Amino acid sequence: MEATSKAVQTTGCSEGLLRLKRQFDQWRAGRRAGERIPSELWSGAVAAAGEHGAYRVAAELHLDYAVLKRRAALAGGNTPAAELAPRFVELFAPAGRATPAAAERPQCVVELDNARGAKMRVELDGQGLAGLSVLCSAFWAA
Structure with a gap:
C-alpha cells in the first residue's frame, strides 16, 4: 500500500x-x-x-x-460597527411646548421591535419627528 x-x-x-x-x-x-x-x-x-x-x-x-x-x-x-453605534440617544422637547393636557395626546405612536426581542414605544407630536430616524437606528443597532 x-x-x-x-x-x-x-x-x-x-x-x-x-x-x-x-x-x-x-x-x-x-x-x-x-x-x-x-x-x-x-x-x-x-x-x-x-x-x-x-x-x-x-x-x-x-x-x-x-x-x-x-x-x-x-x-x-x-x-465591529455595532460597538460604534450609539447606545443612548437623548431627544429634547422644544421650548414653549403646549399645555400638559395637549402633551398627553400623541399625534403619532411608533412601536419598534429589534432582533433581540426588545420593544420600544414612542409617542410623538408633529415636532418630535426630526429625531425619530436617529432613535430608530440606535435602537435597531443595539
Missing part, C-alpha cells in the same frame, strides 16, 4: 504565518483531548489576523473564524 501525504498550501503565506502554522500543528500533535489552545498561540493568531485578515488566518490555522474575529476585536483590532 502506498503512503500518500496531504499537500500543504503555502502560496502567498508569509514566513511568520508559516511559523505560526507549524506551532499550531506541533501543539495539536501533542495535546490532550479537551485541552484549550494556549494564550501564546491565540496571541500569535490575533497578530497574524491583523496582518493577513481573520478569514485567511482562520483557514490556514484551522480556527473558528468567529472566535478569532472576536478575540481580535477584544485585543484592539478592528472594532
